[in-house]
Amino acid sequence: MDAAEIKQLLKAAGAFKSGIAPAEEVDADRMADYDRWLSEGRHASMSYLEKYNDIRRNPALLLPGAKSVISSVFNYWWGRSDSPLKWASYALGDDYHDVVRSRLQSVADTIVRETGAECRVCVDTAPISERYWAVRSGVGFIGLNRQLIVPGAGTHFFLGEIVTTLPLTPDSPETRTCGECRRCLTSCPGGALSDTGLDANRCLSYLTIEHRGDFPATVSSNPAMSDRQADNDQSLSPAIRFGRHIYGCDVCQDVCPHNRFAPISEIEEFRPRPAILQLDTEAILSMKQEDFSTIFRRSAIKRTKLAGLQRNAIKIKANDKNTHN
Ligand code: SF4
Ligand code: SF4
Known part of the structure; x- marks a missing residue:
C-alpha cells in the first residue's frame, strides 16, 4: 500500500486534502516558539498545553517505530448561518472529534489489515502539533489568525492525523505565507x-x-x-x-x-x-x-x-x- 492509495482511501472517507510527512522530531525553532508562548502565559488557563512536551516534540514517543505522519483536513463549512447570536461555525453540527475519528480509524484499520503496520489516530486527542504536521505534509500553511489555511479553500477545516510505522513517500512542506495581508x-x-x-x-x-x-x-x-x-x-x-x-x-x-471561495462541505454530520x-x-x-x-x-x-x-x-x-x- 503506497501514499497514493492511502490518500485515495482518505478521500473516500471524506477528507478534503491529505499529505504525508516523515515522523521526525519537530523543528527546534517551532518548539522554541511554543515554549516561549507558554512561558509568557499566553495559553491562559489551558494548563494541559504544558504537559507531554516530550511527545509533542517527537511523534515516535506516541507510537514507537513511527515512520510517517499522515495529515488530513475535513471541511465543516456549510455557508453562513442566520442566527440572533454568534456561534463558532465549526460547532453547529456534530462533535468533530467523533466524526473525524471514526472516519480516520476506518482508514487506519485498512492500513493495519493490508500492511501489518501499526497506526495511531489523533483528533485533538494526543499531544501532537496538528497544524505543524499539516504544514510539514504540504496540506496548508499557518496564517496570522493561527488557523491552518488550505490554499484555494480557506480555513474551515478540522484536522486529524494517522501516525504510522509504515514508511511512505512524503510530500513537500507548504511554504506560502500571509504576505502583506493583516x-x-x-x-x-x-x-x-x-x-x-x-x-x-x-x-x-x-x-x-x-x-x-x-x-x-x-x-x-x-x-x-x-x-x-x-x-x-x-x-x-x-x-x-x-x-x-x-x-x-x-x-x-x-x-x-x-475564505472568499470556501467550498461547501459534503459531510452531513457537520450541517x-x-x-x-x-x-x-x-x-x-x-x-x-x-x-x-x-x-x-x-x-x-x-x-x-x-x-x-x-x-x-x-x-x-x-x-x-x-x-x-
Ligand atoms: S491572509 Fe490575512 S486575514 Fe488571512 S490569516 Fe493571513 S493575515 Fe490573517
Ligand atoms: S483571535 Fe480570532 S477567534 Fe480570537 S477573538 Fe480574535 S478574531 Fe476572535
Missing part, C-alpha cells in the same frame, strides 16, 4: 493576535468556551467602547469587545481573503442544526439542563456546559442594554 490582526475584537501569535487571554474563542468563572475586567459590556478609547486611558487595558459571541468567535476567519441556530439569549437563560442535554447531544458546545452558555448570554444581554441606553 486583516485578522486589525479586525480581532479582542486584540488577541499579533505577529508572534495568539494571546488566549484576549481571545473570545477561549473566553466563551474554555474560560471558567467570571470574565476578566477587560471584557467590555459597552459595545461603543473601542480599543482606541481604552488605549487613550493608560489605566485601562484595551477593551475586549464581546459583541454577540455566545460560543466561540469566527471574526479572524470571516475576514480572511482565503448546522436549526435547533441551535434559532436560540436567542432569553431561550438560553431560561434553558433547563434537560433541554441543554437534548439540544447539544453529540455537540462540541456541551464543553462549555449550561452554566458557561448562560454566563455568555448574560454578557450579551448587558451589551444589548448598553446599546439601547
Whole structure:
C-alpha cells in the first residue's frame, strides 16, 4: 500500500486534502516558539498545553517505530448561518472529534489489515502539533489568525492525523505565507493576535468556551467602547469587545481573503442544526439542563456546559442594554 492509495482511501472517507510527512522530531525553532508562548502565559488557563512536551516534540514517543505522519483536513463549512447570536461555525453540527475519528480509524484499520503496520489516530486527542504536521505534509500553511489555511479553500477545516510505522513517500512542506495581508490582526475584537501569535487571554474563542468563572475586567459590556478609547486611558487595558459571541468567535476567519471561495462541505454530520441556530439569549437563560442535554447531544458546545452558555448570554444581554441606553 503506497501514499497514493492511502490518500485515495482518505478521500473516500471524506477528507478534503491529505499529505504525508516523515515522523521526525519537530523543528527546534517551532518548539522554541511554543515554549516561549507558554512561558509568557499566553495559553491562559489551558494548563494541559504544558504537559507531554516530550511527545509533542517527537511523534515516535506516541507510537514507537513511527515512520510517517499522515495529515488530513475535513471541511465543516456549510455557508453562513442566520442566527440572533454568534456561534463558532465549526460547532453547529456534530462533535468533530467523533466524526473525524471514526472516519480516520476506518482508514487506519485498512492500513493495519493490508500492511501489518501499526497506526495511531489523533483528533485533538494526543499531544501532537496538528497544524505543524499539516504544514510539514504540504496540506496548508499557518496564517496570522493561527488557523491552518488550505490554499484555494480557506480555513474551515478540522484536522486529524494517522501516525504510522509504515514508511511512505512524503510530500513537500507548504511554504506560502500571509504576505502583506493583516486583516485578522486589525479586525480581532479582542486584540488577541499579533505577529508572534495568539494571546488566549484576549481571545473570545477561549473566553466563551474554555474560560471558567467570571470574565476578566477587560471584557467590555459597552459595545461603543473601542480599543482606541481604552488605549487613550493608560489605566485601562484595551477593551475586549464581546459583541454577540455566545460560543466561540469566527471574526479572524470571516475576514480572511482565503475564505472568499470556501467550498461547501459534503459531510452531513457537520450541517448546522436549526435547533441551535434559532436560540436567542432569553431561550438560553431560561434553558433547563434537560433541554441543554437534548439540544447539544453529540455537540462540541456541551464543553462549555449550561452554566458557561448562560454566563455568555448574560454578557450579551448587558451589551444589548448598553446599546439601547
Ligand atoms: S477567534 Fe476572535 S477573538 Fe480570537 S483571535 Fe480570532 S478574531 Fe480574535
Ligand atoms: S486575514 Fe490575512 S493575515 Fe490573517 S490569516 Fe488571512 S491572509 Fe493571513
